Amino acid sequence: MSIVKLLTFGTALLLLAGCSDTFDDLAPSGKDRRPAVEQDIPGPHVGQNAADFTLIDTLGEPVSLATELADARGVVLYFNMWCPICDAHMSHMRSYIMPEFPEVKFLVVDYVSGSVEHSRSAQLSNGYAALKVLVDTDEAVLNRFDATMGTTVVIDSSGIVRMNEDYKDGSKLYATLEALP
16 A cells, blocks of 8 residues: 555544544434424514514615505515526516416515615616615625525415525525415
8 A cells, every 4th residue: 555545544444433423413313303384473583573674775765665565466585696597587587477476476686785775776787677676785685694695495375484494496485475375
């Protein structure tokens, strides 16, 4: 055995010996170890009540979640960074999902532009003039929903969070919207 192979093998054995008890955690038990979500309290998790909020849109108008839900079957919040990934998500959503659910309001939450003016500029330059874009300059709504780039939150008309996860291919969003009461 060459010296390089011996050193590599020896190093691997030392690493494995130092990490022996971590292997117990790598074997899936099939049990969900996350803490149970407390229902009927405000929170970002599925089944919880979405806390009301008010943000300014890119036209300078205040928009509250309660007002948007008042005449809709539900609201979709999409947390956007104006990047190519978000653009692809939004294009897919506009083409394939929004036309199927006209009774649902789709709101884009811009948490990176820093001002109404910059957000409006990004909205127009990306071709989203027809969408309602909310400006979250202090990231309060972003943090309230434990969101990040591409997070998609569905809130039903009674204010219950029905989905809160990253946008993937739109199939989960579509199924969630179909199941809205």
